[in-house]
Amino acid sequence: MSSDTAEERASASRVTIAEVAGRAGVSPTTVSHVLSGKRVVSAATRDIVMDAIRALGYRPNVVARNLRTRQSQMIAVMVPDITNPFYAVLTRGLADAVDAAGYGTYVCNTDGVHERETKFFQDVMDRGVDGIVFASGETASRVTFGPADHHTPIVCIGEHLDHPLCDAVIPDDGAGSRAVGEFLASRGYKRIAMIQGPLKYGANRTNGFRAALLAAGQKVPAERMVRGGWTRRSGYEAMAILMSRRNRPDAVFCANDLMAIGAIDLAHELGLDVPGDVAIAGFDDVDAATIVTPQLTTVLNPSYEAGSTAGELLMSRMAGRYRGTGRTVVLPCPLVARGSA
């Protein structure tokens, strides 16, 4: 906005609080107090100081402030991959929630690899972030905490973590998956299969789904449970296995939407009608769920809300409004019936 003068250009280094104090004829202390409001400063000197700040274009050095105050006004979010729309939306929810309070967002892509998780965890602790959101898969439970780590609040998405300051935001996968099971059973499908996540992941989805089917009097034979790797490609392959069985399923629940899309790919390749020949349901309700044909019947996984409530939980601790044991917020995952089942 203001045209930078030659004077300003000459002094290439940043303006310090001392220079402002000098120009205003007061001490650095007073300038600091004007800025922070931690002690009262007379209106007269406050004006003088503010004028000097404006004239010099002073901006406080955030790093120096962070060193002294032991805060960074920055929160870290650890996700497997920001490229995954689910985590991108979660990250945005978090960023929106904390932005107004002046917190910035530091993003780490862990790829779900334990070494990367610990490396980044170390990194963000060293950087002195004020809070951490852990959305990096269930291996998160394996990170080990150093003695100094117990002051930084943490929020885990989708799981609990053994840490005194750790809150949890849990989308209710179990209930959502149960709803899918009930829905499929009520529609009269008889040979219902499932494409699960990789071993040890997404147990709640499997369990909820299986429980609903059992309650509806259906057995779930082991050969109708196949594992995929969350990706479209792996859903395609898992579906291929399922459809090569003697007794083809008439409905398939996939533990996430990407795998469901892969499953639809294969069904179309085989010339099968969805849902006429096979019904397919997913989980997450990402954008792509309404892009496939037919549109995907799925479960809404409230990623944006998960991110933003994680932000709220963090802020309540950082501001000292809450200082208790770990809280747990459960987010409902409603069924979204569309064309594919």
Next chain:
Amino acid sequence: MSSDTAEERASASRVTIAEVAGRAGVSPTTVSHVLSGKRVVSAATRDIVMDAIRALGYRPNVVARNLRTRQSQMIAVMVPDITNPFYAVLTRGLADAVDAAGYGTYVCNTDGVHERETKFFQDVMDRGVDGIVFASGETASRVTFGPADHHTPIVCIGEHLDHPLCDAVIPDDGAGSRAVGEFLASRGYKRIAMIQGPLKYGANRTNGFRAALLAAGQKVPAERMVRGGWTRRSGYEAMAILMSRRNRPDAVFCANDLMAIGAIDLAHELGLDVPGDVAIAGFDDVDAATIVTPQLTTVLNPSYEAGSTAGELLMSRMAGRYRGTGRTVVLPCPLVARGSA
């Protein structure tokens, strides 16, 4: 707060370099030199120091280091919205490129709003980031630089910026769009239309496309040029306008994939066959391009490479390997022919 804080201070405050020095029986200077390798330390004392570091679990305070060295080992990326897969992939490319060199990634969602852009720009400058990647739409050219801002290298994606240390990574939209135009013309389409981006955006795509059609001897009447807002919904609406014209187009080039998907939505709604009744082409080649039916003929926009080469450009400046005027890297955007045209 009181007792809690006292406890904190007593038990769990971080180990400092001074404590390490004390335990090792050397000065802090020596410990620092062991860690940085900036001066030689004898193997014997180095071992002693390293032992002390391990025993105490010492981790250097990054904030303090940053204050002294005036570096933050952090680079900022400004995107309109991390939720947009294009920018998510770009961000990942950047993060991967700079991660190995120890740089972290600070993400800002500007929503393309000028006030937010300047606010975040100020924020990251105050935080002392070592580099900035500007991928936040063409309003970027309006940010104003303070005197202190001229030391931080910047890379712009998709445009140039008037700043001495600013490099640019430019995906070759123009050539890509020209390829689409040639492709459509060669396929014999005669009434070719385009859904553009919002006013003042994506001029290269419009120009390249138009040039190709003119070269093929086709006129592009104004009523076959409609504007959308980059979203699926806006593509749907723009397509509706196009199809309500007396002389319906037989092919439509959309300035991005999301709008193309919206256009396909409408075509299907009208019971039209794609590409039989209308051919549709997009731009970007996001994941969703292969999820729609039919799969989208589009232009590959190398977002990952854009992010990673932005990282390279930044690092070459930060490391002092390059110190010259602004460089420009142009990335090719090849046509990807699929089913929709």
Next chain:
DNA sequence: GACTAGCGTCAAATCGATTTGCTCTCCACT
């Protein structure tokens, strides 16, 4: 008139590293 009570301000310590200049030792070469 002496005595609190605030108010406004400042000097100095602090946060935890890095970096510079200096000392001291030891050895090699003239």
Next chain:
DNA sequence: AGTGGAGAGCAAATCGATTTGACGCTAGTC
């Protein structure tokens, strides 16, 4: 013996803020 140089390590200054204890002042109270 003297000089030069390299090798090792330390003390102190520095980065740029925040924060605390103290001091001078004015006003109000007994």
